[in-house]
Amino acid sequence: MTRLALIAGQDRLPATLAHALGGRDWTCHHPEGFAPKGIASSPFRVEQLGSFIAGLKADGVEEVCFAGRIGRPTLDPSLVDAATMPLLPRMMQALQAGDDAALRTVIAFFEQAGLCVVAAHDLMPALLDVPVEGTPNDRACADIARAAAVHRALSPLDVGQGCVVAGGLVLAVEAMPGTDWMLESLTRFDGPSGGVLFKGAKAGQDRRIDMATIGPHTVTAAAVAGLSGIAVIAGDVLVLDAEAMRERLAATGLFLTVWSE
Template identity: 50%
Template structure:
């Protein structure tokens, strides 16, 4: 029997993934458990004993779901085997969060654990190509294409997974503070658009180029729609097949109520 373990992070993704599985084991890094989820805590300083415990429980597959910020490590808590991994992980961290995540995934796989993607576990959470609601204008489509180009150019720098473009001008780029902060910034600077009566702007989201698609996929949801509407934007565009959309029915309902379009762009057009 194949058992699946969920490494749950903060936000609404972990509960959605857990609901798609049959009685998974649920764990969370200490201090990062999602609200309302009964997760067993573990510490990164005890990573190897934790992996051993998964194998002892016949776990063969692991899925990562939710946001996790880099935890503070306590040198006194490392066991001998995990301590041997520190130089390797620290070196990977020099290339950014993506490098650190890949190093951690490698450790899981070296212990015989398969890393499953959200797309495997809950494919309905990742929309395919098409407009879900509303209709982007030709100007909106040009802004979305411009945003995709900016994203692809900045991607190798491991900056973020989104940006806002209006009338060909980049109003905001997602950085460490996250999507909500970016959209608030874009809304407060909407007056910088060249034509106040012209295109209102597009929020674009996509995985970083070369990103491991098994972990840390960009996520949108109803709150993203509300925040984009509050920023005065025309809609949200994202890479089809590469972005998680939580609670699609509610996201579409809010988009209809606020007049926003939701568009999963064909990857080849990005």
């Protein structure tokens, strides 16, 4: 079986994947300053990305999986090594682009070195199993349809993967700070009661990297924000700890439904 390297982000996805890999030959690495939770991982500096990729190849790695949200690092030009220097112009350009465009550039670096980039849900298909719970009422269904339209209109702009709609009003749109920040921001003002968190991939997004992710914490944050439920696009969202999420949905009374365009 091919040797795999996980490039880990800061959420629970890398640790979840590690349990699913069993006895497979794999290693875990993370950009310095963005260590993952619940899993041992070795750091690398983005300024030495060229050397890091060459090292993976030398260690017999053939497949790479990006797992979890990775923050944008600040590059120190003085630390760029010779193997990374040819990549630097594209790296600098990528850091000024939207998330999806930047991540496509990163994927290209690994693929051009002969490494195959695989999706987290290719390694663990159960991540796409959404624990549907409850039934949205007519008002919630209208909010879901409105949120889907907003998401569809914004996604080509490479802005974010989610939004919140209540009573037909757009309360928030996800941007770089992420879903947790968006939901927490809703607690700071008096908006309409209820509402729906909507999540899905952006138009043309490469689903091998930076897939939208939900889990028990998402349910708690949505409940604290006063929402009625969560809707996700089928096949676009990874689910962490589905059983715990189902229990949290039952405890909070929120619904979780799948939206098909």
